[in-house]
Amino acid sequence: MELIYEKSVPGRRGVKLPASDVPPAPPLPEGLLRTEPAGLAEVSELDLVRHFTNLSRLNFSVDTNFYPLGSCTMKYNAKVLENAAVLFVPFHPMTALLPGGGEFCQGSLGMLYDLGQMLADITGMDEVTTQPLAGAHGEMTGILLISAYHRAKGNRKKYVVVPDSSHGTNPASATIAGYEIITVPTAPYGDMDLELFRQAMSDEVAAVMMTCPNTLGLFNPHIKEICDIAHSFGALMYYDGANLNAIMGKVKPGDVGFDVVHVNLHKTFGTPHGGGGPGAGPVGVKKALIPFLPQPRIDMDDEGTFVLQTSRPGSIGRAANFFGNFGIMVRAYAYIIMLGREGLIQVSEQAVLNANYIKERLKPYYDLPYDQTCMHECVFSASRQLAHGVHAIDIAKFLIDRGYHPPTVYFPLIVKEAIMIEPTETESKAAMDAFIDVMIEAARTAESDPQAVLDAPLTMPVSRLDETKAAREQHVCYLG
Amino acid sequence: MELIYEKSVPGRRGVKLPASDVPPAPPLPEGLLRTEPAGLAEVSELDLVRHFTNLSRLNFSVDTNFYPLGSCTMKYNAKVLENAAVLFVPFHPMTALLPGGGEFCQGSLGMLYDLGQMLADITGMDEVTTQPLAGAHGEMTGILLISAYHRAKGNRKKYVVVPDSSHGTNPASATIAGYEIITVPTAPYGDMDLELFRQAMSDEVAAVMMTCPNTLGLFNPHIKEICDIAHSFGALMYYDGANLNAIMGKVKPGDVGFDVVHVNLHKTFGTPHGGGGPGAGPVGVKKALIPFLPQPRIDMDDEGTFVLQTSRPGSIGRAANFFGNFGIMVRAYAYIIMLGREGLIQVSEQAVLNANYIKERLKPYYDLPYDQTCMHECVFSASRQLAHGVHAIDIAKFLIDRGYHPPTVYFPLIVKEAIMIEPTETESKAAMDAFIDVMIEAARTAESDPQAVLDAPLTMPVSRLDETKAAREQHVCYLG
Amino acid sequence: MNDSHYCPHTPEEIREMLSVAGASSVEELFAPIPPELRAKTFNIPPGMSEFETFARMQAIAADNSAAMVNFIGGGFYDHIIPAVVDHLSGRAEFYTAYTPYQPECSQGTLQALFEYQTAICRLTGMEVSNASLYDGATACAEAAMMALRVTGRTRIVVDGCVSPFSRQVLKTYLYNQAVEVVEIAPLDGLLNRAALAACLDEHVAAVLVQNPNFFGCIEDLSPLAEQVHAAGALLVASVYPISLGIITSPGEMGVDIAVGDGQSLGNPLSFGGPSFGFLAAKKAFIRNMPGRIVGETVDKNGKRGFVLTLQAREQHIKRHKATSNICSNQGLCALRGLIFLSAVGREGVADLARLNRDKAEYAKARLAGIPGVTVLPSAPTFNEFTVFLPKPAAPVVAELLKQGIAPGVPLEDYYEDSANALVVTVTEKRTKKEIDWLTEALRAEL
Amino acid sequence: MNDSHYCPHTPEEIREMLSVAGASSVEELFAPIPPELRAKTFNIPPGMSEFETFARMQAIAADNSAAMVNFIGGGFYDHIIPAVVDHLSGRAEFYTAYTPYQPECSQGTLQALFEYQTAICRLTGMEVSNASLYDGATACAEAAMMALRVTGRTRIVVDGCVSPFSRQVLKTYLYNQAVEVVEIAPLDGLLNRAALAACLDEHVAAVLVQNPNFFGCIEDLSPLAEQVHAAGALLVASVYPISLGIITSPGEMGVDIAVGDGQSLGNPLSFGGPSFGFLAAKKAFIRNMPGRIVGETVDKNGKRGFVLTLQAREQHIKRHKATSNICSNQGLCALRGLIFLSAVGREGVADLARLNRDKAEYAKARLAGIPGVTVLPSAPTFNEFTVFLPKPAAPVVAELLKQGIAPGVPLEDYYEDSANALVVTVTEKRTKKEIDWLTEALRAEL
Incomplete structure (x- = not known):
């Protein structure tokens, strides 16, 4: 499809601006005055609509295709949540920061407060900040809270421990927070090697970051022990909430021994992924870390009025402008109150049931390196198909031709030719x-006609793309 | 694609209903109590969303494809109009009919009043009813008004005259209104044969229904004369507003001599066609017909309050429930005030320019039976292609494969193998x-490889369908 | 020149196009219009930006009162609309398409309409359905005209319990046709069956009834169907689709043509429209049906597909001999109806209907508890019922409107000697609290 | 069991699936969780229907005050959003997709992000752009960290005229890193260039400025760029994208990394988010950029296509050595920005910027006419300017809020000795009438 810039015609307009009802101001002085207008597209509203409508149709999405992308929790995003978010469109966040302005924002502030309370209950934490703008942003915020905690205690610590199966964001976030990373390998039973973990621990470890269930979809039976060991070294336990969808109402990270947790609202709480964002990554903490939470904090005073605290001395400061990705939080809040206690439990139950169902059904056709009851996702390996020259990526492309978004491939890194399937609870048995x-067909075709798999996809707007050329030429801006 | 009923699973639910806060009522008596629930689909919200989202993607539409469907005015439908319509969603129409209820509906009533005034100005009429729900409904209403007029004068008339190039709705509507039809052929110069028209006229003719520009896209130079002749026999002139897009601000049907006119809001005034509706067909009349307009009528009293008149003795009664397709009128009203005087004139000018441009460009490749300056549409014939066994319908299917919705084919009936192209003003020159x-490619392929045209379309979800089988088997309800 | 961004051409493009068109100005293209006919005035106000337009529309909407608790119906009903209905019917490919004359590139609309016809058939218990009419009132008129065609007779008998709006529309449609419309005055809010028996003869093409009727009463139409059929006429029933979740379907009651308004199925109140009318019938009458019909067929490779079928009934083919003049219908509203029904589903539509009736029965009991208020006792009701106040209803309604309650529709304008009667509607959206509020507000006025 | 329609299984299906999974109950699948760890409480309230949920959300929104005429900015701006932005970004295929890791079935998102990067490059005059960051404040922090990587130095100098929120976020990001942040106190609402010169040395990785700055003042950054480059550091500028319609672009001024908040580009106020941050730079720095980048390439048939590129910078490949920890970004908000910019267009963005400035200059003149009110005269402004009232601003603001006007942001909380200062923002949405109202209301309070 042509670029919008290739459809551009000089002088064309896509929107008519309001007429001015004030006199024109004298122009800016030279030097400050732009001489050449920015080369934006010049198209009519129809051109614009047709361009982006047709672009949208080149995508797979949850609303059009099953999207079992492991570790991303691509559940269905209820439409009423979108409508709820629109209700809050007119409100300026700065109003709440003006003298006396809080009075005019009680709805928004109260919702944030309530959302924090509910997330605290779900995760077993004592208080939650809703400011972080994404999961990784929550991780960074969480580790900064841990650093503030250690600093306040006078602890000098320099390491964060992560298992080798962790999300890449874990070590990357801990690095921004000023720590060095110690990586602990996974044991043959699919969890972080307990012995090697013990060896990695020392008084210089500030935190241990874990996902539980882990990225293999397995619940670590030693998780409590790990927490105890970490605590015995004065380290805090960080819970990466990416996989929270598996355990709502079943187990609370706070009860297990975690001190800090982030939650991906765009995974577990049904807000859409937006083609890469926005999400939101609220962070919950145990009591000892409350003083360090980012500000502004929302408190409820004795009369039930929600007020902002903007200057708490111990705070790590601001993680972002204003109140985080508010519109995402509206959706998540509505999701939680709509599903309610039983609904959330059912979400986790059916997410786990679905993953186990797929795991059992596909086991005869694909290697399953860690053959256990899984939680919300399961990880196969295409190693058997590799014997025929077919890689995990080829299976992925084969699926695309049949209308399925591929599972996550090549993650976690500890599984060779990994195929990580997370169906989520919203998919029907028929889907x-x-x-x-189709997965079985892929396995069979990999044996009988491997080239057919290697040639896929054939039905898409483009076939396989030359990523090397892209990286080499770095053509990231249209130069026409 | 499977039917929604084929995706149905007993016991599945798509929406959760509100919980009851009242005691259950005792059941209805037997005989009144349904014994077997209606066999509606049983799907989850996700299933529902994926089904209809994917169904939508099987359609061509203005937002995805150029749609030059002649006589349908498939212009771009500005998005802000959709947003405007949503503003009026909560208002119950019955409120306005309650004692004292008008006070709570001044916005809606005032908008209808203003819309009527503006449509009266555009068409040169004295008053407008916005009640009719579609163009054909407007035609029926208009002819009924004419019949009431004649009745009030004691005229006994039994015929309505239409040219043979008229829309099929004209004679069909006049029939419902109780008249017999006299059809006048088209002369070789492309307009209704003036001599034959004179011969058709008599004191028994109640009305003459004309489209101007006519369905060939031609403005009838004798239109004033026709009106005069009709009036000389005591007949009234009815203007079918389907082609109003060509003449806004240029000529007013009322000035020409028409007595009644209907307007298709979904054509000229930019409201979307909805895959077949809803539209709206307000009807304007000259002073003499005002007493007969349908009720309720909206008037403005001396204090500027909008009030309903529900019992005017001469009225033909009610054409529809309540106030017509109100949501469509909101869109049309917003369209008119947004474009304004100059904008509407420009609409007609560019609609006419576009049609003439296409006509001149395609003339070398397709027969143009009436080679004149056209208004907003032009009608070719595929007669030259027919020599190679390629019909207008084959050209149509060829276009589909290239991403274009076909023009109207086989209408008007007076042109053999008609191809009726109406680009509308919203299309760019590039489009x-x-x-x-592609039209030129079709003409060339019809000569060089006619079979390739006959085989089209190949890229759609289905190839050409067996319409005979459909009509024979009458399978109009899923029986599975 | 380029005043509106909905006319995309730049001056350069206009010059190029004019040169191709062989004209020196756009004005020249209007030369076929005789100069003396040209418009002398054009008083539409100057245009404005999108932003200003929307602001104006907001101001107009704000001139209505949104904060009204509705206990009114009379044809339009304040029901829940699941969010999916807006989202899916709002897909541009649905709402910016035309009537699906070219089936290969319109399978989305066509399959949806086929599914819609199926939903209507299953809900009404009828065999065939068209793809929508304008609204419930015009559907009554179309059904009457259909019965005239089927029977070749010339008289329509209408129960006075049918909505006065539907009766008025019917009379308007038949205003200038050689057809007689006979109305039977209601008896205690029900069809006067004795009066009907007296006028059923060989001229009667159809008897039109409504169930539940305008007073809210539900009748068993089965005996009536026998009676009407014995006279060689058709029984046409206008039904409230949500009520069919629990009320015996017109098909089971022996009705020949079932019609109704689809607003309650996922279409907003929107000050009265757009909505849609449905029309379903026994299969024998299919060739006399008005409106579009979608049929299943196969393509040349044997693949299932859908087309507009039986088009030989329609105006674009048959012109004045068509079964109806309908061209545009209410396709998008029908799609909303289908999405609504598919979301609610088989069990859900029964639950929804029960919920309506439970709320209405609660309200009925509460209102009946007000001294001086009595309830029309003739028949069971669904979600509407008629009460008699101890004084004229109109001023009471006017007073309650000011308090933000629309307590019901007074019958005074529609029936003689009914000044004290009020039809109260209670949908599933009305809470116990709101019903209690209505009760207290009404009590205070009486 | 089937409490929520978002969990579609029927009891029969659950039985079938359990039997395949070899479990006798769903509970059994949770056996890997040690019993002693199982949740003892779960206090989320019971669920409710969609209708009730939406009603609750409406009640919450109604607890805010919508009727506020905004003369406040401070990072978020009340601009027009053409209707197309919602309609197009609301296409389900955009908003329910994930990060486009599988390019063949994600060309819609990928091409749009490529077009977005192009729009940002053209607006800022920079060579390369990423595909969005979280917001303007975190974009400042990311740019600072990028400069640290590029230069290998350890100090960041920040102009005190940069938004206090951005400065706070920067400090939070660098809270525990071995990096020094030096702030230069503003001088008459402008960068104190002498103070800057004094602290520019071989440790400084970057100088961070904002243009227009928090006081609304516009500065020519060109001389500054020379000065900063001479010290071997990078100049990072946070810019207000709408202002670039008329203000010389950061690229032309010699800026190395341009960042900003994209809210003003088609993203609603929405109580502070979601919005997006943009980051554009000279091409030489591309491998040190944070976030996703989309690149053009060809498929195996030579057809143009788009992919996520330079992924070797990213956390999912490089883990702790990544250029940033970003995974989710604000793709949909960036798409809105692209649609907005493409709707407004080349000439339109200049017109829009002029309209903002015209309104602000009118307001400035009106407010300056109030006895005792003075305007900060240091530099030209865009659509925000600082006024000094004859008395403390805070109580005046509190009073005007009650009248439905948010008259500006008092500087008291952010700068010392600024109790009387107020930053007033005037976008194109504010009418002359509203500005006059503000003037009179303010006059009355002083």
């Missing part, structure tokens, strides 16, 4: 059965 | 040039 049939 | 290229 999963159809997917399973 | 028209690309369409012209």
Whole structure:
């Protein structure tokens, strides 16, 4: 498809601006005055609409395709949540920061407060900040809270421990927070090697970051022990909430021994992924870390009025402008109150049921390196198909031609040719059965006609793309 | 694609209903109590969303494809109009009919009043009813008004005269209104044969229904004379507003001599066609017909309050429930005030320019039976292609494969193998040039490889469908 | 020149196009219009930006009162609309398409309409459905005209319990046709069956009833169907689709043509429209049906597909001999109806209907508890019922409107000697609290 | 069991699936969780229907005050959003997709992000752009960290005229890193260039400025760029994208990394988010950029296509050596920005910027006419300017809020000795009438 700039015609307009009702101001002085207008597209509203409508149709999405992308929790995003978010469109966040302005924002502030309370209950934490703008941003915020905690205690610590199966954001976030990383390998049973973990621990470890269930979809039976060991070294336990969808109402990270947790609202709490964002990554903490939470904080005074605290001395400061990705929080809040206690439990139960169902159905066709009851996702390996020259990526492309978004491939890194499937609770049995049939077809075709798999996809707007050329030429801005 | 009923699973639910806060009522008596629930689909919200989202993607539409469907005025539908319509969603129409209820509906009533005034100005009429729900409904209403007029004068008339190039709705509507039809052929110069028209006229003719420009896209130079002749027989002139897009601000039907006119809001005034509706067909009349307009009528009293008149003795009664397709009128009203005087004139000018541009560009490739300056549409014939066994319908299918919705084919009936092209004013030159290229390619392929045209379309979800089988088997309800 | 961004051409493009068109100005293209006919005035106000337009529309909407608790119906009902209905019917490919004359590139609309017809058939218990009419009132008129065609007779008998709006529309449609419309005055809010028996003869093409009727009463139409059929006429029933979740379907009651307004199925109140009318019938009458019909067929490779079928009934083919003049219908509203029904589903539509009736029965009991208020006792009701106040209803309604409650529709304007009667509607959206508020507000006025 | 329609399984299906999974109950699948760790409480309230949920959300929104005429900015701006932005970004295929890791079935998102990068490059006059960051404040922090990587130095100098929120976020990001942040106190609402010169040395990685700055003042950054480059450091500028319609672009002024908040580009106020941050730079720095980058390439048939590129910078590949920890970004908000910019267009963005400035200059003149009110005269301004009232601003603001006007942001909380200062913002949405109202209301309070 042509670029919008290639459809551009000099002098064309896509929107008519309001007429001015004030006199024109004298122009800016030279030097400050732009001489050449920015080369934006010049198209009519129809051109614009047709361009982006047709662009949208080049995408797979949850609303059009089963999207079992492991570790991303691509559940269905209820439409009423979108409508709820629109209700808050007119409100300026600065109002709340003006003298006496809080009075005019009680709805928004109260919702943030309530959302924090509910997330605290779900995660077993004592208080939550809703400011972080994404999961990784929550991780960074969480580790900064831990650093503030250690600093306040006078601890000098320089390491953060992560298992080798962790999300890449874990070590990257801890690095921004000023720590060096110690990586602990996974044991053959699929969890972080307990012995090697013990060896990695020392008084210089500030935090241990874990996902539980881990990225293999397995619940670590030693998790409590790990927490105890970490605490015995004065380290705090960080819970990466990416996989929270598996355990709502079943187990609370706070009860297990975690001190800090972030939650991905765009995963567990049903807000859409937006083609890469926005998400939101609220962070919950145990009591000892409350003084360090980012500001402004929202408190409820004795009369039930929600007030802002903007100057708490111990705070790590501001993690972002204003109140975080507010519109995402509206959606998550509505999701939680709509599903309620039983609904959230059911979400986790059916997410786990679905993953186990797919795991059992596909086991005869794909290697399953860690053959256990899984939680919300399961990780296969295409190693058997590799014997025929077919890689995990080829299976992925084969699925695309049949209308399925591929599972996550090549993650976690500890599984060779990994195929990580997370169906989520919102998919029906029929949808999963159809997917399973195609996965089986892929396995069979990999044996009988491997080239057919290697040639996929054939039905998409483009076939396989030259990523090397892209990286080499770095053509990231249209120069026409 | 499977039917929604084929995706149905007993016991599944798509929406959770509000919980009851009142005691259950005792059941209805037997005989009144339904014994077997209606066999509606049982799907989850995700299933529902994926089904209809994917169904939508099987359609061509203005937002995805150039749609030069002659006589349908498939212009771009500005998005702000959709947003405007949403503003009026909560208002119950019955409120206005309650004692004292008008006070709570001044916005809606005032908008209808203003819309009527503006449509009266555009069409040169004295008053407008916005009640009719579609163009054909407007035609029926208009002819009924004419019949009431004649009745009030004691005239006994039994015929309505239409040219043979008229829309099929004209004679069909006049029939419902109780008249017999006299059809006048088209002369070789492309307009209703003036001599034959004179011969058709008599004191028994109640009305003459005309489209001007007519369905060939031609403005009838004798239109004033026709009106005069009709009036001399005591007949009234009815203006079918389907082609109003060509003449806004240029000529007013009322000035020409028409007595009644209907307007298709979904054509000229930019409201979307909805895959077949809803539209709206307000009807304007000259002073003499005002007493007969449908009720309720909206008047403005001396204090500027809008009030309903529900019992005018001469009225033909009610054409529809309440106030017509109100949401469509909101869109049309917003369209008119947004474009304004100059904008509406420009609409007609560019609609006419675009049609003439396409006509001149395609003339070398397709027969143009009436080679004149056209208004907003032009009608070719595929007769030259027919020599190679390629019909207008084959050209149409060829276009589909290239991403263009076909023009109207086989209408008007007076042109053999008609191809009726109406680009509308909202299409850019680039869009028209690309369409012209494909039309030329079609003409060339019809000569060089006619079978390739006959085989089209190949890229759609289905190839050509067996319409005979459909009509024979009458399978109009899923029986599974 | 380029005043509106909905006319995209630049001056350069206009010059190029004019040169191709062989004209020196756009004005020249209007030369076919005789100069003396040209418009002398054009008083539409100057245009404005999108932003200003929307602000103006907001101001107009703000001139209505949104904060009204509705206990009014009379044809339009304040029901829940699941969010999916807006989101899916708001897909541009649905709402910016035309009537699906070219089936290969319109399978989305066509399949949806086929599914819609199926939903209507299943809800009404009828065999065939068209793809929508304008609204419930015009659907009554179309059904009457259909019965005239089927029977070749010339008289329509209408129960006075049918909505006065539907009766008025019917009379308007038949205003200038050689057809007689006979109305039977209601008896205690029900069809006067004795009066009907007296006028059923060989001229009667159809008897039109409504169930539940305008007073809210539900009748068993089965005996009536036998009676009407015995006279060689058709029974046409206008029904409230949500009520069919629990009320025996017109098909089971022996009705020949079932019609109704689809507003309650996922279409907003929107000050009265757009909505849609549905029309379903026994299969024998299919060739006399008005409106579009979608049929299943196969393509040349044997693949299932959908087309507009039986078009030989329609005006674009048959002109004045068509079964109806309908061209545009209410396709998008029908799509909303289908999405609504598919979201609510088989069990859900029964639950929804029960919820309506439970709320209405609660309200009925509460209102009946007000001294001087009595309830029309003739028949069971669904979600509307008629009460008699101890004084004229109109001023009471006017007073309650000012308090933000629309307590019901007074019957005074529609029936003689009914000044004290009020039809109260209670949908599933009305809470116990709101019903209690209505009760207290009404009590205070009486 | 089937409490929520978002969990679609029927009891029969659950039985079938359990049997495949070899478990006798769903509970059994949770056996890997040690019993002693199982949740003992779960206090989330019971769920409710969609209708009730939406009603609750409406009640919450109604607890805010919507009727506020905004003369406040400070990072978020009340601009027009053409209707197309919502309609197009609301296409489900955009908003329910994930990060486009599988390019063949994600060309829609990928091409749009490529077009977005192009729009940002053209607006800022820079060579390369990433595909969005979280917001303007975190973009400042990311740019600072990028400069640290590029230069290998350890100090960041920040103009005190940069938004206090951005400065706070920067400090939070660098809280625990071995990096020094030096702030230069503003001088008459402008960068104190002498103070800057004094602290520019071989440790300084970057100088961070904002243009227009928090006081609304516009500065020519060109001389500054020379000065900063001479010291071997990078100049990072946070800019207000709408202002670039008329203000010389950061690229032309010699800026190395341009960042900013994209809220003003088609993203609603929405109580502070989601919005997006943009980051554009000279091409030489591309491998040190944070966030996603989309690149053009070809498929195996030579057809143009788009992919996420330079992924070797990113956390999912490089883990702790990544240029940033970003995974989710604000893709949909960036898409809105692209649609906004493409709707407004080349000439339109200049017109829009002029309209903002015209309104602000009118307001400035009106407010300056109030006895005792003075305007900060240091530099030209865009659509924000600082006024000094004859008395403390805070109580005046509190009073005007009650009248429905948010008259500006008092500087008291952010700068010392600024109790009387107020930053007033005037966008194109503010009418002359509203500005006059502000003037009179303010006059009455002083």
